[in-house]
Amino acid sequence: MSPRYHSHPAGLPGRCCAIIHPWSGLIFSLLPGQSITFLPMNESHLPRLLQLYQQCEDFLALGPSPHASPEMVLADLALSRQHGGTFYGVFQGKNLAGVLDLVFSGFxxxxxxxxxxxxxxxxxxxxxxxxxxxxxxxxxxxxxxxVATLEADVQVNNPLALRFWQREGFLPIGQPRHQEDGTTTIHLIKPLV
Ligand SMILES: CC(C)(COP(=O)(O)OP(=O)(O)OC[C@H]1O[C@@H](n2cnc3c(N)ncnc32)[C@H](O)[C@@H]1OP(=O)(O)O)[C@@H](O)C(=O)NCCC(=O)NCCS
Known part of the structure; x- marks a missing residue:
């Protein structure tokens, strides 16, 4: 996933417990020794999101806009909405550890x-x-x-992420594609059934 196409051992059944309320967009989960909370984020969370994006400029540098900006965050929130996604903040305790933008179905x-x-x-x-x-x-x-498949796109210049997705069972499909933003991405599919 480019910054626009990035889209980003408890994976075993029984090791993680997730209670998910799709209608409110809220996910709360408890993992052994670790609690993770997913909270839907919007424009009112801009300062906090911008801080996270700034911490992730190593990743942004792989794409067309290496520096985090309010405009970048707002554009990501708008794009998520436009695609029918939910843009979550991933919290460990009170710390915003990351973000997850997910289209649950209807891709x-x-x-x-x-x-x-x-x-x-x-x-x-x-x-x-x-x-x-x-x-x-x-x-x-x-x-x-x-849902039958979970899909993603990864930039070809992000080999660490590609390794992560492949280790998680995602399969590269088709040829790398040149995107309008100048990045080149590979489409990934993980069958869920
Ligand atoms: C890719 C990413 C989501 C993986 O999450 P994570 O919590 O670091 O992953 P895990 O701890 O479960 O697994 C670690 C694996 O992630 C992969 N990884 C990818 N980018 C990484 C990074 N910048 N730092 C550390 N690990 C990274 C490695 O393959 C690593 O495997 P290894 O231990 O064999 O080296 C996270 O590292 C990240 O956000 N990276 C920057 C943004 C990015 O590249 N997002 C994906 C875009 S397609």
Whole structure:
């Protein structure tokens, strides 16, 4: 996932417990030794989101706009809404550890397809299994809702992320595609059923 196409060991059944309220967009989960809360974010959270984006400029540097700005955050929130997604803040305790932008179903008009528009975790929270846990919770929810595939796009110049997605069972589909923003991305699909 480019900054626009980034869209971002408790994955085993029984190791994570997620209570999800799709109507309110709220997910609350308890993992062994770790609690994660997903809260829908909007324009009123701009200062906090901007701070997170600023921490993630190593990732933004892979795309067309290396510096975080209010306009970038607002554009991501607007795009999420436009695509029928929910833009979550991922909290560990009171800390905003990352963001997740997810279209739960209806990707490209197909109710059985979900799309992960963005998963971006602040550097100090990376590499500790948070990404894997988030994905496990998302997948569990999608499966129970009967969604058949979770899809994403990853930039070709983000090999660490590509490795992450492939290790999580995502399969690259088709040829890399040049996007309007100048990035080149690979489409990824994970079958859920
Ligand atoms: C990719 C990302 C969501 C993974 O979340 P995470 O919590 O770091 O992942 P986990 O701890 O569950 O797994 C670690 C794996 O993530 C991958 N990874 C990708 N980018 C990473 C980064 N910048 N730092 C550390 N690990 C990263 C590695 O493959 C790592 O595996 P390894 O331990 O074998 O090296 C997170 O690192 C991140 O937000 N990176 C920056 C933004 C990004 O690239 N998002 C995805 C866009 S497609």
């Amino acid at each position: 490209q008009g197909d109710a059985s397809r979900a799309y992960l528009e963005l998963l971006m975790i602040a550097p100090r929270f990376r590499g500790r299994g948070l990404g894997k846990n988030i994905l496990a919770m998302v997948e569990k929810t999608l499966r129970s809702a009967g």
